[in-house]
Each structure stands twice: as C-alpha cells, then as structure tokens.
C-alpha cells in the first residue's frame with residue numbers, strides 16, 4: 001500500500017535521510033523507531049510531502065506521489081497527524097472537525113460521527129475551544145480530524161509523547177481498534193512496550209538509515225533494545 005524507496009531528505013545542506021526503504025501492506029501497522037534526532041519526523045514529513053525529498057520515491061496505492069502536494073496525498077487517503085497535536089485552538093472541537101470535513105472531497109457528515117466514535121471522550125467537549133483542552137484531549141482531536149478525511153492509511157508521529165498516562169492508554173486503545181478495523185497505520189514511536197503491543201512490523205532508524213527491520217517478535221531481540229537505548 002505504501003512503498004518508500006531510496007528516500008533522501010535534507011534541511012538546506014544538512015542531509016538527514018540517506019536512502020530509506022520500507023513498505024507497509026494494506027491493514028498493517030508499521031512502527032518507525034529510533035533514538036531522538038535520527039530522522040523519524042523528517043521521514044514522515046518527506047512521506048507526506050511537507051518536506052520535499054531530495055531523492056527517492058514514495059508510492060501510495062500504486063501511484064507515485066513523490067512530487068504531489070501534501071493536500072493531494074491527503075485526498076488520496078493518507079491521513080497525517082504531525083507531532084505536537086496540532087489543532088485550531090480558537091475553534092471549538094466541533095468546529096475543528098467541521099472545518100476538516102468541509103476540506104474533504106467526500107463531504108459526508110457521518111465521517112464526523114465515525115471519528116467521534118473512535119474518541120468518545122471528545123463528545124461532551126464538542127462546544128469547548130480546542131485551546132482549552134488538555135494535551136491528551138488535543139491529541140485525540142488531532143487524530144479525530146485525520147479520521148474525518150476517511151484515510152486508508154493513518155500516519156502518526158509520537159501520538160502519546162508528553163501525554164498524561166490515563167489518556168495514553170485511551171489513545172493506544174483507539175489505535176489498536178483502528179488497526180483491528182483494517183486501517184493501515186504508520187506510527188513513529190520511541191517506546192518498545194508500545195511497539196510490542198501495537199506493531200505488526202518495525203524499522204529502526206539510526207543516522208538517517210534503516211539499521212534494522214523485522215516483525216513484532218524480533219523486537220524482543222537484545223540488539224533491538226541496544227539500538228533504542230539512550
């Protein structure tokens with residue numbers, strides 16, 4: 001469903017990705033792991049066209065999307081939730097979802113209800129401004145907004161980072177349910193326990209390269225722990 005081939009990216013002259021290869025099959029949950037600063041966020045930004053790659057290819061559902069704009073990729077079914085749970089702080093929860101719906105091509109109002117089913121905690125907060133939500137609630141809203149676009153693949157950058165523990169569990173449960181419902185997911189996650197719970201497959205980045213890749217059970221290898229240890 002998603003193929004990333006020889007992907008390279010840079011900030012000005014500073015090269016960050018040096019030829020990344022991996023693929024995510026339909027319905028699969030792929031976890032991108034690695035220590036701070038190895039290029040995980042850069043990889044997602046390059047996959048989504050937020051940072052145009054300097055070399056390589058991104059293919060989604062058989063279409064080469066490497067040169068497409070981010071919004072065109074979203075229309076094709078790539079739902080992106082960047083790091084830092086971005087929402088419109090001055091708009092209410094309802095308005096945040098509505099604005100996203102209006103930007104979609106399908107325009108089906110039921111998509112808002114479906115997104116809220118994934119995050120029922122947001123229902124009593126519909127009239128509250130997003131800026132007044134807790135970090136965890138904002139993250140739920142950010143994922144719900146991506147769901148309103150009816151993605152075929154959800155791309156999540158450290159969705160539980162810096163979030164209070166009781167909501168972390170809710171977010172993990174929601175990701176697990178979305179995955180169980182057949183949605184493909186590309187998840188950046190630093191923590192081994194979470195990857196062990198959710199991932200089908202994983203890649204570990206180091207210095208802008210994939211240094212290890214495998215199936216969930218390979219995450220128990222001793223060497224993997226060393227690659228992730230700070």
Ligand SMILES: Nc1ncnc2c1ncn2[C@@H]1O[C@H](COP(=O)(O)OP(=O)(O)OP(=O)(O)O)[C@@H](O)[C@H]1O
Pocket residue numbers: 011014016034035036037038039040041042043
């Ligand atoms: N906007 C930017 N301009 C210049 N350099 C950047 C920029 N964003 C990131 N970098 C650098 O690129 C490298 C990879 O950063 P990136 O954020 O992709 O790593 P990461 O693995 O996602 O780390 P973290 O887990 O801390 O988010 C780092 O050396 C970082 O300093």
